Amino acid sequence: MFELDLRLRKDSFEVCRFPLSRVLMMNDATYPWFVLVPQREGITEIHGLTDGDQLQLIRESCYLSKKLATIFCADKMNVAALGNVVSQLHIHHIVRYNSDPAWPGPVWGVLPAMPYDEDEKERLLDSLRTVIGRDIEVTA
């Protein structure tokens, strides 16, 4: 039975669900920062997924990454599975700009998270759900 890690739940909002993964938006307005979490119990590494789930993950990851790059006019997407602190497999998808405060370094540990205000968060989630959550390309 899959359950989302408590720290991920605390630090993010659910955008939508793909066939394999939940799409979360981190509560950090500094960067458009999203996380894919494959809904599989006890998995900590991408290579720990079944072959079929690995293929579905790359489809979902590329679909999300391409959508985010377009929506947010990204200079670069950063896609990463680290998991040194939260072991439940989760793949960061971070929109980067050459003007953002961590550029060109990675974002982790540079600035404390800046929570969204409630209205901004709701507007953004509504808009993202319309664009990301209603496409059939990633359906298994």
Added chain:
Amino acid sequence: MFELDLRLRKDSFEVCRFPLSRVLMMNDATYPWFVLVPQREGITEIHGLTDGDQLQLIRESCYLSKKLATIFCADKMNVAALGNVVSQLHIHHIVRYNSDPAWPGPVWGVLPAMPYDEDEKERLLDSLRTVIGRDIEVTA
């Protein structure tokens, strides 16, 4: 015509070639640090690869990651496509230990690279080529 980025070439050694990607070992003895570079010209994002190449990439990435985790007895694998500095698509595969100097943070920017000594490098590459380079699982 694919050509490896000059900075990647300067900072790494080629281990072997998979059907899609070159496998490089970074010249930094602090961590067992490898990079997959899909041999496709002008690609900067995973989602910029064709659908077929995306599937081949995840196969090669999972194959490499699993082998490295076993060979080096990793506590965790860090797999990341950043590319904020070197834009040619390359995917880091870094073996992490909870005793390494950057743990639990990411490795980038923590310590200057510590070059391998020549003998150690040759021994490691020979050994890796035997274990990683002779498997048919990742053949397209």
